[in-house]
Amino acid sequence: MAKRTAVKRKGQAAKAGDGPNPRQPCPCGSGKRYKACHGVAGGVVDVPVARPFDGLAAECELVALREFVPSATAPLPLTVSAEREITLATVLPMAAAALVRSDGSVFVGMQVQTRSSDISRDLARAIRWALDAELGAVLPVVGPETADPDAATPDIERLQDLIDPNLQLEPELHTDFSWWIPADTEATGDVAMSLERANSAIMPTERLAPGAYWVDAGEKAHLRWTRAEPEERLLPALARLSARGELDLGEGSRYAGSFRAHGLLVPVWDLDRESHPREWTQPATELGERLETALASLEQEPLSGAERRARDGLIGRQITIR
Template sequence: MGRKQRTRAATAVADAGENPRRPCPCGSGKRYKNCHGAGDDVIVIRPFEGLAAEPDLIAMREFLPSATAELPLRGSDGDPVTLASVLPGASAALVRDTGEQLLGMQVQTRSGDLSADLAGALSWARTAEAGSSLPVVGPSTRTSERLQDLLDPEIPLEVTLHRDFSWWLTGEPDAEESAALERANSVILPTDRVDAPGVRAAYWVDTGTKAHLRWVRPEPEDRLMAALARLSERGQLELSEDSKYAGSFRAHGLLVPVWDLDREMHSSEWAEPAATFAARLDEALSGIDDEPLTVAEHRARDVLAGKQITLR
C-alpha cells in the first residue's frame, strides 16, 4: 500500500516493538515491522476480521438505530461491558453513576482501525470515574490492544433491538436530556431482526417509503459474489416473489446484500424466505471451488458488481 493510497491518518495497533514479525492487521500481507510498525498511516479495511461477532459489529456500526449487546470478553472477570449502536452525544464510551460501562459504535473516528478504537474506549471505561463520558478516542486513550485481543473470537453478539432510546436514561431526565431523547427518537427507522435457521445479522427495516432486508454476510467478497451470480443466473436471487434484489454495499470489509420488500408484509413473514435463501446460498457457496463460473454467470456477476457501493 503506497503513501498516496493512505487517505487518512491512523494508528492501527501496537507499538512497533511489540511482536514486530506478526502479520500487519491492515491486511497488506506484510509483516507488522515492515508496514504499520514502520510508522506508516494505514486504514484497516476489515477491522473485525477473525471474530464471530464481525457481522453483528458491522450492523451496529452502520445501520442499526437503537441496539445494545453485551461484549463476550475473554475470561471476563470484571464487570460486563455493554456495546451500543449509539450513546448520548455520540460518545465513544461512558460510565454511568451505577458503574455500568458502555461503548458506542456510531462515533466520530480519528483512526483507521475501529477495532483499536473500541479497545481504547474499553480501556478508558475500565478506569474512568462513574458519571463520566469519553467524547472520542484519541492518542491519549488508545492502547496496544485491539478488539480481537479482548473478545472471545468464537462467540457472536446477542443483539437487542430497542424501539426508542429510553434505555439511555437511568432516572428522571432533565429538560436537556428530554430534548436530546426526543430528537434521537424522531429519526429511528423501524427495524427488526429476521430470525430463522441459517440466518444471522439479517435485519428488516422500514424507511417510510420502502422496506428492505439488509444482511451482513461473513464470506469473502469474491466467493459471495460468485455464489450470488450463480443464483442470479438460475433465477434464484430473490427471497420470494414479493422481493427484489436491490444490490449490496461494502462495509468494513464485508458485503451487505439488500433486498427491496413488500411493505405490507410483517417483518416476521420474511423469516422463512430468508432461511430458504440461506440454504440456496450455502449450496452455491459450496460448489464455487469445484465448478468455475460459466460465461453467463460471469456476466451475471458483472451486473451485480454494478449494483455495489462502498460505505467503509
C-alpha cells in the same frame, strides 16, 4: 567500509532481538510490517484497517451494529480481568464513545466519531477507558489520545484481544432510545434533546437471522444481510442464484444491490413493507440455504456464460460506504 557497517548493523539488530522482528507483521494486526507501524520512531503510524473485525465470529453483527442497526444493545463479556460489565450499544447520547453510569455499568458505542483508522483498536481504547473511569464519566470521542501512556499494556490492543473470538453476539433491538436513561431518571438538557432527535429518526428494524436485518426505510422495506464470505466467492454464488431466478425472497421482493462495509459485502433486497417483518423470516432462511448450496457448488462447477453476465450485472450495483 560499507561491508563493515552492514555487518555491524546486522549484529546490533540481532543483539536487540527481545522485541518484535522489524520485518515481521506488526502484532497490532494492521497488516503492515512492525518497522512501518508500531516500530517506527516516534510511535504509531495510523494505518487504515480495511476489515477491522476480521477473525471474530461476531464480525457480521459488529458491522451491522456499526452501520445500519439504529437502536440495539448486547452484553460484551471480556476475556481480561474486569470489575465492570460492558454493554455494546449502537449509539449513545451525543454519539459518545463510552459512558459509565453512576451504578458502574458501562456502555460502549459503535456509531461514533473516531480519530484513527482502526475501529477495532478504538473500541479497545474505549473499553479500557471505561474500566478505569470515574462513575458518571463520558468519553465523547475515542482515538490515539484516549490511550493511557502509563498503562502496563501498550496501545496495540484491539477488540480481538479483549473478547473470545468465538463469541456470538445476540443483540437486543429496541423500538426507541429510552434505554439511554436509567430507570427513575429523567432526561434533561442536551441529553433530552439528543434523545428526542434520535427517537424521531429511528427506523423500525427487526433481526431475521445472524447479520440479517429487516429495516423499514419509509417508502419501502429492506433486507440488509451482512455476509462473512470473501467478496470473490460471494458474488459468483449470488450470480449463480440470479441466473437461475432464485435471488429473491418470493413475491413482493427483489434484489436491489449491495454495499461494502468494513471489508464485508452487504447484499440488499427490497421488500413489500405491507408484510409483517416476521413473514420474511422463512423466505430469508430458504434464501440462505440456496446461497450456501451455490457457494459449495463453485468448487466443482465454474460459472457459465449466463452466470458470468449476471455477476457483471451485480458488480455494477455495488457501492462502498467504508
